[in-house]
Amino acid sequence: MLRPTSHTTRRRATAVGALLSAAALLTVGIQSGAASADAPAAPVAGKADPGALPAKLSPAQRAELLREANATKAETAKDLGLGAKEKLVVRDVVQDRDGTTHTRYERTYDGLPVLGGDLVVAAKSGETEAVTKASNAKLTGVDTTAEVAASAAEEQAVDAAQAEGSKKTAAERAPRKVIWMAKGSPTLAYETVVGGLQHDGTPNELHVVTDAASGEKLYEWQAVQNEGTGNTQYGGQVPLGTSQSGSNYTLNDAARGSHKTYNLNRGTSGTGTLFSGPDDVWGDGTPQNLETAGADAHYGAALTWDYYKNVHGRSGIRGDGVAAYSRVHYGNAYVNAFWQDSCFCMTYGDGTANAKPLTSIDVAAHEMTHGVTSNTAGLVYSGESGGLNEATSDIMAAAVEFNANNATDKGDYLVGEKIDIRGNGTPLRYMDKPSKDGSSKDAWYSGIGSIDVHYSSGPANHFFYLLSEGSGAKTVNGVSYDSPTSDGLPVTGIGREKAALIWYKALTTKFGSNTNYAGARTGTLAVAGELYGTSSAEYKAVQDAWAGVNVGARSGGGGGGTSYESTTVVAIPDNGAAVTSSIAVDKTGQAPAALQVAVNITHTWRGDLVVDLVAPDGTVYNLKPFSSSDSADNVIATYSVNASSEVAAGTWKLRVQDKAAQDTGKINGWKLTF
Secondary structure: OOOOOOEEEEOOOOOOOOOOOOOOOOOOOOOOOOOOOOOOOOOOOOOOOHHHOEOOOOHHHHHHHHHHHHHOHHHHHHHOOOOOOEEEEEEEEEEEOOOOEEEEEEEEEOOEEEEEEEEEEEEEOOEEEEEEEOOOOOOOOOOOOOOOOHHHHHHHHHHHHHHOOOOOOOOOEEEEEEEEOOOOOOEEEEEEEEOOEOOOOOEOOEEEEEEOOOOOEEEEEEOOEEOOOOOOOOOOOOOOOOEEEOOEEEOEEHHHOOEEEEEOOOOOOOOOEEOEEOOOOOOOOOOOOHHHHHHHHHHHHHHHHHHHHHHHOOOOOOOOOOOOEEEEEEOOOOOOEEEEOOOOEEEEEOOHHHOOOOOOHHHHHHHHHHHHHHOOOOOOOOHHHHHHHHHHHHHHHHHHHHHHOOOOOOOOOEEOOOOOOOOOOOOOEEOOOHHHHOOOOOOOOOOHHHOOHHHHOHHHHHHHHHHHHOOEEEEEOOEEEEEOOOOOOOOOOOOHHHHHHHHHHHHHHOOOOOOOHHHHHHHHHHHHHHHHOOOOHHHHHHHHHHHOOOOEOOOOOOOOOOEEEEOOOEEEOOOOOOEEEEEEEOOOOEOOOOEEEEEEEEEOOHHHEEEEEEOOOOOEEEEEOOOOOOOOOOEEEEEEEOOOOOEOOEEEEEEEEEOOOOOOEEEEEEEEEO
């Protein structure tokens, strides 16, 4: 079971190439180094620090940065304090305009891939400014001799895939030895990939991780990342990037990395046939004309390419100027769309009765963004990281749709609003209040990582809406929204352009493969601090928007009322007696119906913890129950308690008990806001 972590540290190196070797989870935004004459100026209020914005790298410039990173990766590993058996593998690189370079690495141990061992090093002028690790565990002393046969791991993976509909009797890729590091202590394991089709006809690429010592299944995730359902939407008469050869034209967009769109003609394998024709006119606006879906998919891909390049300086999904490709008319009446790393492509079904292809702008942007995520943070498509992966595609799809400014399909905070997946004209998902779809969650809660990633994406989608537009009722592009907050307190938005910039930069420079919701808050705050300063309205809005979905405390500690705080650190014994931290309150009158309890607890397995608020008269209010399925780390959240029956004055206590073995933690502090 995955235990996501996001450990971020920041400092100024004391010598060229000197890197931080120890990391701890921080609240981010910490300025490093002493002030000097060449220190950057403070950000202008309301405007991003120009130097912290993403640089627009050409493919050649990116290739040179990758070459430099590969040439120095051995030295970097040494400076990071990695062990003799550890090696770095360069995965991606992005750069800020001020020259800060963010290099993303994966690791190997004794020649074996390390899953969950990825990290990002931010450096400028030869000095390290930050190191962000997916896991802070030490990668030492791992026995690489397997006690379980690879065939047993394969059998386990095939069984798991068959439960999802696959009819395969053998693995698509033979089990490979890996080091599984996403659970804390590094463990020798097998990773097995099984193909076939899922129950609904979606291709299957199920990854199963098996403990090589015990044979226990440690984790599984699906690598085919789909939208979930859909119908078509058209953008009206639009220009398309095509190529001409003699008297024939093809859907080959040479100006955008040679993105090609193919017709599978109801097939489910292969590339299909490249759309071609004599007149450079594609489709007639009806699903009966097979070119129409091809035109929609081609248009959506072009809009997404242009958005990432023009707004964020990213040339293509990988940043290398090379396009993915699109396949339309997948299967017969297939109600889905999906991204696959293995083909580096997007695929679209034709919907119910083959009448409504899933080729709308937001679906195309959603699927292409899965590719961006895969080639940057690599958020594992399961648990809380899977919810963040899915939300990233929704978030950036909304950004693309607004940026496109198509008169027929105006930008909105609805997902799949044109594809009529439900058959009643309602959207697939709602960002202002995710629960309106009947399944998604409005706010984070213990155990959210155990539900489907399309529904656990809700809190991040809601965060993005709140950060963009703020809470309460409003109308945008003719669509009415009314966004609540989990703590009942208002949030003031900063605009979708700033919100999307913060999310994109956090994705590409702060998030790792197992980033959870707490880590997403940490990463977005770090970026907001870099762009706008830690005292800016934007930084505070990020805090408040996360608090509005029950992740962390508000910028003012609550709703502007009187606050009382304890910063005394209290150790939590492993599987031991309950401990308490006390706050003396001298406020007169009754406690409020929405008493805000901001909790900051670090712990290596939060599911072990029971967290209670104890009123002065001994009444207990449970904030967080014990949960064997809650696999995340830390409890950093603001809870709202109806304490209106309590007298405010007196000693309030935060009581925490660890009720299972093997994991440790501490209360860093907590705050009451009346």
